[in-house]
Amino acid sequence: MKRIAVAGAGLSGAVIAHELALTGEYEIEVFEARSHVAGNCHAVRDSETGIMIHQYGPHIFHTSNERVWKYIQQFDEFMPFTNRVKAITQGRVYSPAGQLAHHQSVFWQDVLPGAGAGISRIPGRHHHCRAEDLRGAGAALRGPRAV
Known part of the structure; x- marks a missing residue:
């Protein structure tokens, strides 16, 4: 052995x-x-x-x-769980950046597909990008993902 x-x-x-x-x-x-x-x-x-x-x-x-x-599942029972991460700052509750609810709470408006077209700068970032929508803007700011 x-x-x-x-x-x-x-x-x-x-x-x-x-x-x-x-x-x-x-x-x-x-x-x-x-x-x-x-x-x-x-x-x-x-x-x-x-x-x-x-x-x-x-x-x-x-x-x-x-x-x-x-x-x-052969080792234990797993319970369903939904992760709801929130942050509190200056007395307001926010969803973390990158979530749709975050953009809605920060910019006080509904964010629909296509919203964010032409974004050239995201507040608080020093990185400039051009994108067709918020998803593209987020991807440009984040950079390539590891595969």
Whole structure:
């Protein structure tokens, strides 16, 4: 039997160790620097309230890959969740930049497809661009995405 060392008991390390162990061909040893498994997904239950606390900040698992979804469901039940991120500044609540609601709240107007045509400068940015609509302006400001 071959021996395999896995560095880290976070999500990736745990999956790799699990899959290799299932083959029956390997003896797996997992090394973890922290005092717990699960990496940044680690959560602890508050002893007074019973509420799960995300020790390293919130973690949301999302995928559109059916194979991945079926794989993870063998380990636990996943609850539906809609992420609604908001920011508060100067007493007003905003959606983060890049969301349609953000543009509507900042510019106090409905933003429709085609709105933003001819945008040459977005307030607060020093980058100039030309675009046919807000999506194009956002893409020009953001730059190319990694594939």
